[in-house]
Amino acid sequence: MIEDFPFYLSLIVTIVLLVMLANKIKVAYPVLLVVAGLLISFIPGTPRMHIDPELIFVIFLPPLLYEAAWAISWKELWKWRRIIGSFAFVVVFLTAITVAFVANYFIPGFSLALGFLLGGIVSPPDAVSASAILKFVKVPKRMSSILEGESLLNDASSLIILRFALIAVATGQFIWYEAALSFSWMVIGGVGIGLLIAWLFMKGQKILPTDANMDTVLTIVAPYVMYIAAEEVHSSGVLAVVSGGLLLSNNRHRFLSTSSRLRGVNVWESLVFVLNGLVFLLIGLDLPEITSGLEGVSLTDAIGYGLLITAVLVGVRILSAYGAVVVTLIARNYINVADTRNPGLRTPLVLGWTGMRGVVSLAAALSIPTHLYEGGPDFPQRNLILFITFIVILTTLVVQGLTLPYMIRKVNLPAYDDYLSEEEVEEQIRREMARHTIQYIMDNHNSVYERSSFLQQVHEKWKTKIEEEPEVKISSDVKTVYLDILNEQRVWLLEQNHKNKDFDEDIIRRHLLKIDLEEERLLLNH
Template structure:
């Protein structure tokens, strides 16, 4: 049994790697491609049925994915966009849950309002992985990406809280609005406090104990699980605990990690997140046969009709929400108009159209219990599962595949100039080095050739940067000689690699020293390619 499960996991990992390469070749975002591939694989005769345990998703997949997203989010940018993020993460989730609740109650026979809120809580949170995997490859303003990523960090928590309250109302038959409101804020605030408290302890471990890069990397892998499990144990929001703790640690990461820890941890986390995301999306597609099998009380036509109507409703609701959410605060508060540029209807539309559903929605649907507290079967459970699956598939395929085309048709391009900021950073760093050399090594830079060369190098860097910064018109296009120049640098690296291979074959030099030199070449190539 263990061997079979291990083989299945290895097979899934191999499929994810191969299908991701194929998605790159076909220029299809890998989350969308993996869901469709999983769907097609699931209908192959003889394929084993894979049942996805919601506890496994919430416990194994969700904490590291949230932690990685928080780690890659700039706290400064997150806080500067806190208003639109909050309106999407809390306001839109509650609005979507209510609209879906009333629509499902009116459309589906025997579907109570509490069941509608349960369904609404399940399908309300968009998954930003699919959206950002598309948008980051296009020239979209950074603020749009920040809002979408920030929304995905917080909306999982708000939707799971709505889901939890709706499920409790169905199971017990009781719901008191004021009690639920108080519990909502308690769950949110305590989840954040637990995450920040644990993050302080982890910060102290990294900062004051004699750790190594491997130990630091291991602690970063353990941290999200520790935050999530602790918060959930006390029935608070594990999602917000991971997000708040991750944001705190990423803000302080420059204080606690050495250069080799950062290099190692980044590589480990990039691989882990790629595999986890890939497995999640392919598993979404593989769930279809089991979900359809459970539709005993509904015809396929009825179930598809309900699912498509609700899918379209979720898309329309988001578009109806984002425009008032963007313009009403600007109309009411002068400070917002003075501090923030008008986003324009095009960027708001892109934000509204990037509402694809994913991991949390499927896991929440699977977490609906089989029976109620009195032992009777949970009503409409299989229909809820089917509707959730169709909403995920519908939004991923329709919105995900059309998003690049819409961005091009609307002519959306970022006017930000990272090249100019890069020049300013390079200039200030070079000036700081020169000041340090003059203040601390003035005699050495005058009399010792090695010191003199370092000083001359940074003087040239300052001179070049000043010319570019003082230019009346700075062109972002690279000079015509740069392609050949970079080609020459790559060739120099390959020449040294070839020489290392010859030395390795001669067996005259230590393999450890040769690997160290190879690592230096890898870092040099990474810097040039960056």
């Protein structure tokens, strides 16, 4: 292992260079990383890579899911909960069933159970790829919210399918009521364990005398504790991390200090950057190991099977996107839906084309045991499933990843009015927060205000919206008042985000960050 350390170090440098190149040429970096890994694997002397599925599931997956849960808006997740839930659970299940029948009919030696196993592996789209691509094109906020929300949950549903399919292949039978009970426990247990552990971390960090470094370390430890605890009792580790991450994210201003929030953001951005880069590079590097186990079927036929399954996945997702529109248009007559308007034909097409697959699918395929049971016969079609999965990942990343920006620009998505424009929200927040702040000073700190030039200057700044002013030395009691004012602004912003559905939460978060930075500046300079 130690002799290959320079090689692994060079991979980190390669990731940085490739992401720089991707930003330069306006291509999603997962595409370049997978292709680069594929090319590197053909260089003579390159160490043979072996991806341990536990490495992905235990080391990589929890922090990536946790970071995504912190980044997503709970308001958006709840607003689009029906379509997110349908894509994350119903569409994943329908995709797995469709793949099962197609594989059983077209691929020799594939039973329905094996086809269902393959379907569970390749059914969940990868959110990292889609979000990386969407950075280069402008899409409606609703679409990015749906894709982000779906990505938080679809891994859990696909891994649940994988677990049931493995049992069906090994035993030759499927007992539906046992599967239903197991599914219920995986969902309820996973969510419950995640919320419980998140609550314990939240209370611990609020009560114990931690500092910014300790808080950051605890945020890194938390997703691993949630995932491992849930998996130990055979519930869903993915749902545990997602539910726990959402709870902590929505309470971050209650138990984390300003310094902890600011420093934690920097650490997490770097950590996720490296983890995402490594997993996509490893996909390409793992090709020699995947092809070396391919026996009993020609390479041409195996590629053909992979392309067939890819076409099925793309077709099912596009049809599901249109089906979701039809169901919504019917359901709006009986229940309240997020949007009663007809989105037309273009939006579902783009949503359906965003189904790039990623490293979770490859890790799931690699997790298939080599034998049906200990000392038993080889697991049927394991190597072919691995190869098909690789072809699906490579094809969707390269083909859909490169064409999605072009498609988005060509279809000219409608301009939905889900939110006020960014300029309107910014102006409204500045004006109303200034008015609220001035009133708060007059009502609660008038005596200190009368004798403090600093607070008078702050008052004047908010009154006239002047952003630059000379530095003024302030006393400890004035600093206490100013910190209280900043906290009041923070509370007001959080209330506005909760009450005003026309506000994009990303803008609210930017203003909260400004308050954190102002508070940090005050603590450091005075």
